[in-house]
Amino acid sequence: xxxxxxxxxxxxxxxxxxxxxxxxxxxxxxxxxxxxxxxxxxxxxxxxxxxxxxxxxxxxxxxxxxxxxxxxxxxxxxxxxxxxxxxxxxxxxxxxxxxxxxxxxxxxxxxxxxxxxxxxxxxxxxxxxxxxxxxxxxxxxxxxxxxxxxxxxxxxxxxxxxxxxxxxxxxxxxxxxxxxxxxxxxxxxxxxxxxxxxxxxxxxxxxxxxxxxxxxxxxxxxxxxxxxxxxxxxxxxxxxxxxxxxxxxxxxxxxxxxxxxx
Amino acid sequence: xxxxxxxxxxxxxxxxxxxxxxxxxxxxxxxxxxxxxxxxxxxxxxxxxxxxxxxxxxxxxxxxxxxxxxxxxxxxxxxxxxxxxxxxxxxxxxxxxxxxxxxxxxxxxxxxxxxxxxxxxxxxxxxxxxxxxxxxxxxxxxxxxxxxxxxxxxxxxxxxxxxxxxxxxxxxxxxxxxxxxxxxxxxxxxxxxxxxxxxxxxxxxxxxxxxxxxxxxxxxxxxxxxxxxxxxxxxxxxxxxxxxxxxxxxxxxxx
Numbered sequence: 360x361x362x363x364x365x366x367x368x369x370x371x372x373x374x375x376x377x378x379x380x381x382x383x384x385x386x387x388x389x390x391x392x393x394x395x396x397x398x399x400x401x402x403x404x405x406x407x408x409x410x411x412x413x414x415x416x417x418x419x420x421x422x423x424x425x426x427x428x429x430x431x432x433x434x435x436x437x438x439x440x441x442x443x444x445x446x447x448x449x450x451x452x453x454x455x456x457x458x459x460x461x462x463x464x465x466x467x468x469x470x471x472x473x474x475x476x477x478x479x480x481x482x483x484x485x486x487x488x489x490x491x492x493x494x495x496x497x498x499x500x501x502x503x504x505x506x507x508x509x510x511x512x513x514x515x516x517x518x519x520x521x522x523x524x525x526x527x528x529x530x531x532x533x534x535x536x537x538x539x540x541x542x543x544x545x546x547x548x549x550x551x552x553x554x555x556x557x558x559x560x561x562x563x564x565x566x567x568x569x570x571x572x573x574x575x576x577x578x579x580x581x582x583x584x585x586x587x588x589x590x591x592x593x594x595x596x597x598x599x600x601x602x603x604x605x606x607x608x609x610x611x612x613x614x615x616x617x618x619x620x621x
Numbered sequence: 622x623x624x625x626x627x628x629x630x631x632x633x634x635x636x637x638x639x640x641x642x643x644x645x646x647x648x649x650x651x652x653x654x655x656x657x658x659x660x661x662x663x664x665x666x667x668x669x670x671x672x673x674x675x676x677x678x679x680x681x682x683x684x685x686x687x688x689x690x691x692x693x694x695x696x697x698x699x700x701x702x703x704x705x706x707x708x709x710x711x712x713x714x715x716x717x718x719x720x721x722x723x724x725x726x727x728x729x730x731x732x733x734x735x736x737x738x739x740x741x742x743x744x745x746x747x748x749x750x751x752x753x754x755x756x757x758x759x760x761x762x763x764x765x766x767x768x769x770x771x772x773x774x775x776x777x778x779x780x781x782x783x784x785x786x787x788x789x790x791x792x793x794x795x796x797x798x799x800x801x802x803x804x805x806x807x808x809x810x811x812x813x814x815x816x817x818x819x820x821x822x823x824x825x826x827x828x829x830x831x832x833x834x835x836x837x838x839x840x841x842x843x844x845x846x847x848x849x850x851x852x853x854x855x856x857x858x859x860x861x862x863x864x865x866x867x868x869x870x871x872x873x874x875x876x
Contacts, residue, residue: 592800 683726
């Protein structure tokens with residue numbers, strides 16, 4: 360079986376690489392299944408404390424492989440909702456619910472679901488030559504994989520509407536200046552930068568980071584009152600973690616903390 | 622191993638369904654234990670409220686299928702189960718359920734029978750009986766219909782598919798939604814606050830809430846008024862109002 364997703368685990372960081380470079384790492388069903396399998400390990404393995412998604416070759420991910428979508432004019436209309444329901448939505452949900460940081464290392468073009476998927480990660484670091492292409496509208500489609508949800512939150516409504524309707528290429532630098540991603544680095548520096556950040560995150564209080572992630576996600580769905588209650592609950596939980604004790608002890612003893620993620 | 626763990630904290634009794642290997646399935650023996658524990662709690666003046674929760678990954682799955690499969694129609698007609706459920710339903714004090722994970726079939730029916738459900742965000746509620754060629758038989762349909770209305774009740778009963786905690790909270794099935802690690806603690810805190818109230822007032826208010834679901838509005842109003850009038854004869858009513866006026870905490874005696 361082809362390795363459509365390659366995996367590398369080092370120092371608490373799991374790096375998953377979309378590996379169909381000849382097809383710009385576009386998704387087919389087999390690649391989805393392999394990715395899902397790897398995510399199960401990322402979810403279960405407490406030793407993995409940070410996840411990195413990146414692409415092999417010159418692209419990050421070109422979204423759905425349109426070769427699998429050749430529309431037969433004589434057949435009935437295709438059900439595109441099926442692959443969204445089976446593959447893309449569960450993937451986005453799992454990344455959002457994963458209680459550890461997810462970094463998108465956008466090494467090149469990210470198009471369609473590849474773009475919306477990358478933008479939905481917790482921290483997005485892009486190579487200077489990378490770009491985001493919301494090409495859905497040019498095919499008569501709607502941004503999926505959370506696109507219509509993430510875009511207005513990242514870019515604001517006006518820019519989200521322009522991006523989604525015009526479907527033009529957005530350079531990594533523009534995305535950075537609009538505050539849509541964490542940072543842009545020179546192409547040659549990308550892997551070093553991603554390694555530094557991901558390995559740092561893998562030594563941090565993972566339980567607390569997971570709660571931060573859940574809290575920010577919940578904040579998108581509720582008002583201040585409910586969010587204040589949630590902050591109380593999560594602080595209560597975080598305060599019972601071993602890492603909080605360690606953090607305070609290390610601070611008082613003026614030594615670097617040794618977090619275990621629990 | 623104790624299959625129903627009983628713990629006291631202040632005026633709150635916590636009963637933990639502890640058959641995780643059977644997904645806390647509510648077989649007749651377990652219902653019998655629950656009914657007995659609640660009857661004891663009912664006569665114990667030092668207990669103000671009860672919390673039921675489940676050990677392990679979920680609250681409680683349905684009835685014991687092996688037990689059910691062996692019963693033909695005659696045996697089902699003579700089944701002691703409805704009597705057991707009625708004994709549990711007869712518990713006159715506030716009854717809370719703290720639900721993490723699944724509450725399915727009889728487990729969900731137990732949650733529906735309780736006065737309040739405190740649920741973790743990971744909770745799932747459902748009546749999957751239809752997928753087994755049977756239907757809910759312990760009040761699930763009736764109580765769900767009254768709690769959430771026809772649309773959602775029909776969807777759940779006829780499809781057998783569960784709903785998640787957030788949907789259950791939105792439609793009013795769940796009194797409080799919280800992170801799973803805090804579910805039991807928050808249910809117990811709530812029960813503790815409730816248990817500090819005047820016992821007779823709690824009992825009367827619970828009765829009004831219960832009976833109100835069974836009768837029309839005007840009859841419900843008159844039941845409510847009768848119960849309200851009844852409380853006028855209690856010491857605790859005087860104590861409650863006096864403590865409020867004197868800006869102090871009331872000392873209720875249950876008289």
